Amino acid sequence: MLKITNLHANIEGKEILNGINLTVNAGEVHAIMGPNGSGKSTLASVIAGKEEFEVTQGEITMDNESLEELSPEERAHKGVFLSFQYPVEIPGVSVTNFVKTAINESRKAQGLEEMSAKEMLQLLREKSELLGIDRKFLSRSLNEGFSGGEKKRNEIFQMAMLEPKLAILDETDSGLDIDALRVVANGVNTLKSKDNAVILITHYQRLLEYIVPDFVHVLYNGKIVKSGTKELALELEEKGYDWLKPETVI
Amino acid sequence: MAYTEEELKKELETKEYEYGFYTDIESDTFPKGLNEEVVIAISKKKEEPEWMTLWRLKAFKIWKEMVEPEWPNVKYEKPDFQDISYYSAPNVKPKYDSLDEVDPELLDTFNRLGISLEEQKKLAGVAVDIVMDSVSVATTFKETLAEKGIIFCSISDAIKNHPELVKKYIGTVVPQTDNFYAALNSAVFSDGSFCYIPKGVRCPMELSTYFRINQAGTGQFERTLVVADEDSYVSYLEGCTAPSRDENQLHAAVVELIALDGAEIKYSTVQNWFPGTKEGKGGVFNFVTKRGICEKNAKISWTQVETGSAVTWKYPSCILKGDNSIGEFYSVAVTNNHQQADTGTKMIHLGKNTKSTIISKGISAGHSQNSYRGLVQVGSRAENARNFSQCDSLLMGNDCGAHAFPYIEAKNKSAMIEHEATTSKIGEDQIFYCNQRGIDTEKAIALIVNGFSKEVLNKLPMEFAAEAQKLLEISLEGSVG
Ligand SMILES: Nc1ncnc2c1ncn2[C@@H]1O[C@H](COP(=O)(O)OP(=O)(O)OP(=O)(O)O)[C@@H](O)[C@H]1O
Ligand SMILES: [Mg+2]
Numbered sequence: 001m002l003k004i005t006n007l008h009a010n011i012e013g014k015e016i017l018n019g020i021n022l023t024v025n026a027g028e029v030h031a032i033m034g035p036n037g038s039g040k041s042t043l044a045s046v047i048a049g050k051e052e053f054e055v056t057q058g059e060i061t062m063d064n065e066s067l068e069e070l071s072p073e074e075r076a077h078k079g080v081f082l083s084f085q086y087p088v089e090i091p092g093v094s095v096t097n098f099v100k101t102a103i104n105e106s107r108k109a110q111g112l113e114e115m116s117a118k119e120m121l122q123l124l125r126e127k128s129e130l131l132g133i134d135r136k137f138l139s140r141s142l143n144e145g146f147s148g149g150e151k152k153r154n155e156i157f158q159m160a161m162l163e164p165k166l167a168i169l170d171e172t173d174s175g176l177d178i179d180a181l182r183v184v185a186n187g188v189n190t191l192k193s194k195d196n197a198v199i200l201i202t203h204y205q206r207l208l209e210y211i212v213p214d215f216v217h218v219l220y221n222g223k224i225v226k227s228g229t230k231e232l233a234l235e236l237e238e239k240g241y242d243w244l245k246p247e248t249v250i
Numbered sequence: 251m252a253y254t255e256e257e258l259k260k261e262l263e264t265k266e267y268e269y270g271f272y273t274d275i276e277s278d279t280f281p282k283g284l285n286e287e288v289v290i291a292i293s294k295k296k297e298e299p300e301w302m303t304l305w306r307l308k309a310f311k312i313w314k315e316m317v318e319p320e321w322p323n324v325k326y327e328k329p330d331f332q333d334i335s336y337y338s339a340p341n342v343k344p345k346y347d348s349l350d351e352v353d354p355e356l357l358d359t360f361n362r363l364g365i366s367l368e369e370q371k372k373l374a375g376v377a378v379d380i381v382m383d384s385v386s387v388a389t390t391f392k393e394t395l396a397e398k399g400i401i402f403c404s405i406s407d408a409i410k411n412h413p414e415l416v417k418k419y420i421g422t423v424v425p426q427t428d429n430f431y432a433a434l435n436s437a438v439f440s441d442g443s444f445c446y447i448p449k450g451v452r453c454p455m456e457l458s459t460y461f462r463i464n465q466a467g468t469g470q471f472e473r474t475l476v477v478a479d480e481d482s483y484v485s486y487l488e489g490c491t492a493p494s495r496d497e498n499q500l501h502a503a504v505v506e507l508i509a510l511d512g513a514e515i516k517y518s519t520v521q522n523w524f525p526g527t528k529e530g531k532g533g534v535f536n537f538v539t540k541r542g543i544c545e546k547n548a549k550i551s552w553t554q555v556e557t558g559s560a561v562t563w564k565y566p567s568c569i570l571k572g573d574n575s576i577g578e579f580y581s582v583a584v585t586n587n588h589q590q591a592d593t594g595t596k597m598i599h600l601g602k603n604t605k606s607t608i609i610s611k612g613i614s615a616g617h618s619q620n621s622y623r624g625l626v627q628v629g630s631r632a633e634n635a636r637n638f639s640q641c642d643s644l645l646m647g648n649d650c651g652a653h654a655f656p657y658i659e660a661k662n663k664s665a666m667i668e669h670e671a672t673t674s675k676i677g678e679d680q681i682f683y684c685n686q687r688g689i690d691t692e693k694a695i696a697l698i699v700n701g702f703s704k705e706v707l708n709k710l711p712m713e714f715a716a717e718a719q720k721l722l723e724i725s726l727e728g729s730v731g
Contacts, residue, residue, distance in 0.1 A: 048686050050682055072682060072685035072686050073686075076687060081686075082686050084683065088677070088679045088680050090680060090683075090684075090698055090701055091701055091702060092703070093698070093700070093701035097697075098697070101693070102687035102688050102689055105687075105688045105689050105693060109688065
């Protein structure tokens with residue numbers, strides 16, 4: 001589904017990603033780990049099409065189609081979803097209104113009619129129940145005054161509403177309490193199918209106990225320096241990242 | 251400056267106006283220029299009683315002694331008042347034969363605002379050959395109002411048919427001496443509306459100038475007078491979301507609201523005058539004086555959405571004269587490209603337990619300048635006066651400006667005055683967040699701006715609010731690269 005080959009990306013002339021290769025197939029869950037500043041969020045932003053980053057080499061394709069020329073919203077319409085590490089606030093715009101707009105803009109791009117109010121309400125009810133979200137929460141301004149955990153839960157709620165093909169969750173687990181983590185993980189697992197894929201960016205093994213990855217990758221200085229299965233995460237938890245420093249990995 | 255009517259009359263008698271008359275009152279448009287003859291000619295044209303003519307002349311005398319204000323935070327070339335024609339008969343002849351002849355850009359905007367074809371024709375000045383729905387709507391509308399004793403007509407008709415009411419109230423809230431533009435308006439106004447709600451009557455529908463479009467159009471010097479008698483209620487809508495392409499550059503309106511004991515007036519405005527080109531050429535100068543007076547237990551709410559005009563200068567105000575009276579001001583002012591707006595309100599607390607609320611939202615984009623100017627004044631006898639003010643500015647890009655000039659004058663120690671202000675910028679991060687959810691940048695800005703303006707938009711009557719929302723979107727199109 002997603003194929004990244006030899007991806008290099010700069011910001012303000014500084015190279016952040018230098019030669020990423022990654023293939024994600026439908027039905028798979030990939031975890032990306034790595035130290036602070038290694039480029040995990042940058043990779044997520046580049047896949048989503050953030051224009052501040054300049055792709056200098058390499059290619060990203062989705063369903064064999066290059067994403068290069070596509071704007072962030074067009075990528076979203078193709079089913080790319082990013083759960084942000086730091087979700088932004090949009091004062092005065094309710095969660096409901098925001099999600100409604102997002103859904104209808106995507107439908108419009110696909111030549112579909114707007115979702116009927118009835119269908120929308122039903123979907124809102126179903127997904128908010130799935131993620132244990134109080135209905136009152138949906139009429140609050142998007143992320144304004146939300147606690148860290150509420151913001152993350154709200155990102156996953158949006159994901160549930162939009163049903164993306166490829167979901168990239170950037171440190172969705174940080175900020176969630178233990179119960180919330182379980183609820184959110186359960187939500188992600190429920191939405192997972194053989195037709196979609198998930199990339200989990202995380203620092204902690206704990207999340208991977210709930211959402212079990214098929215592959216684990218370690219990003220270090222803008223490069224994937226090691227890939228493995230879920231056992232790799234345990235090893236990282238134990239040993240840290242030092243042993244993976246590019247000098248030591250030959 | 252204290253002229254009595256008697257003195258004026260005398261002075262008039264000694265002059266030979268009748269002979270010195272050079273303005274041909276038969277013509278539909280007066281030649282350019284302004285002097286006493288022109289003022290008298292306007293009054294004649296309108297078949298006004300003598301007291302009205304004298305009232306106008308007094309205003310003219312005052313105006314001649316005044317100078318244009320310099321204090322607003324706007325820069326423009328001062329109009330040449332001798333280069334303006336002060337009267338032009340309502341345009342009855344259609345300008346075009348079909349919509350095909352109308353500027354396609356204008357039509358495009360109409361379409362996006364969801365304005366029906368028939369309305370488009372009317373607004374653009376295209377001949378209509380069928381009897382429009384709105385005419386019959388207007389008729390039933392008039393009948394319903396008449397049953398309740400509500401008077402709603404043009405100011406000219408009111409001067410003719412209800413002189414006692416007009417005479418009693420005109421100039422009582424905005425006197426001729428008030429300011430340069432109010433004085434000018436008092437001398438030369440030729441259009442506008444009058445509305446009277448009798449005691450205890452709740453006006454059953456929103457009164458809108460739209461229903462009198464056939465008589466009015468929007469004039470250069472409009473004068474509006476709304477009188478809500480004791481314990482009555484009225485919601486009044488002014489303006490139109492459709493873009494107004496007026497050739498007149500200078501607009502100086504006066505609006506006076508009178509809310510007698512226990513009455514409530516809600517006055518909503520959507521202003522969308524031609525703002526000039528993207529390069530800042532042309533556009534309307536909009537210098538408006540709007541003020542209301544509240545007697546005991548009365549309430550006046552001003553709600554405005556201002557998106558048009560090249561230069562705006564406007565401070566809808568409330569004089570809270572009666573005890574327990576309430577004044578409110580809710581405003582969204584958008585400036586884009588090279589527009590300049592200096593707008594805000596004055597809340598004058600005179601009575602006891604008076605309350606006022608000010609919510610002002612300024613949105614600046616392009617190279618525009620957007621200023622909030624507000625005064626909260628509490629008189630020495632206004633025990634327990636309370637005010638809450640909130641001024642928020644939203645900036646788009648780095649070339650525009652937002653300014654706030656809040657003034658507070660409290661002469662009574664029991665006054666409680668709260669002021670909050672914020673300035674924010676639409677961030678790249680907010681836009682990217684929306685983009686990532688499939689919402690393009692144009693729509694994202696609309697969403698953010700609507701969210702920012704929500705508290706004010708919520709105060710508008712329903713149908714108006716939806717239109718105003720779309721208008722905000724359209725006004726800001728292309729403002730982020
Ligand atoms: N807008 C920017 N301008 C300059 N440098 C940037 C910018 N965005 C990211 N960087 C730099 O790129 C590097 C990678 O950042 P990124 O956010 O991708 O790291 P990360 O792996 O997600 O880290 P963390 O685990 O702390 O979230 C960092 O050194 C960061 O400072
Ligand atoms: Mg990160």
